[in-house]
Amino acid sequence: MAFTNSSARGAELNVTPLIDILLVLLIIFMVITPPKTLGLSAALPQPGGDPPTNSPADRSVVIQLDGDSNLRINTEPIRLPDLGARLLDIFKTRAERVVFVQARADTEFQYVAQVVDIAKGASIDHVGLLTARLDDGR
Template identity: 50%
Template sequence: MFSKNRSRKAVRFRRKSEINVTPLIDVLLVLLVIFMVISPQAQTGFKTQVPVPAPPGPEQKREEAIVLSLRGDGTIRINQELLELSGVMPRLQEIFRTRGDRTIFVQADSDLLFNDVATLIDIAKGAGAEHVGLLTEQLSAR
């Protein structure tokens, strides 16, 4: 009889090892509502204004891009014109006087130090360049 009584107490005080799913479902529903409210607002994006280009007229000619190139042997060229380092700034200033676009592209050999390229960029900025782009060799697809 003692063993029967003991087994009843053990059964009466045994804990349930089940997970209560109700709070989990409540949290999931709240998160679902939050994402449903936020998602339409996240898809609006940014408002930008793109300038409308002027229609090309007969007097409007396309300006050639200015490419400032530095070779490994120390030669400097603006497009195809060979220059010394001291003549780069005056020539760029002369070019920028007649142009509306003050963008310049710098192309350098890969074996040069970046300090040499940075010097050319500084000269271009000092001459009035507003935007400087770096040109690289096109990589071949493997």
């Protein structure tokens, strides 16, 4: 900080270096602050892999959702309010908590997001989305 002494005005403070320091600190804090992430995280299946086998040893859980918001876990029909409790019951003895959500093309996204939210609330680690293209082998 520099002081200048003029006989007419008295001591005057030079604030230019203070503004420079303030701007540098502002930039540093903007860079190191992590961005806020919004939305639902989901793992999408990658095309070109081997098709899944339908053996009895396959213990994958697929939540199927049609356009009328009817739910099924694999082949078992279930109501939306009972979904969280049923998922907790299914995964209470499993170490790997992975669920796939399959919805028809005419299903509104809010229903899919609600199912993913319920699955995350039931302590499911990974929620994957199944698409019709990958099911058809395209």
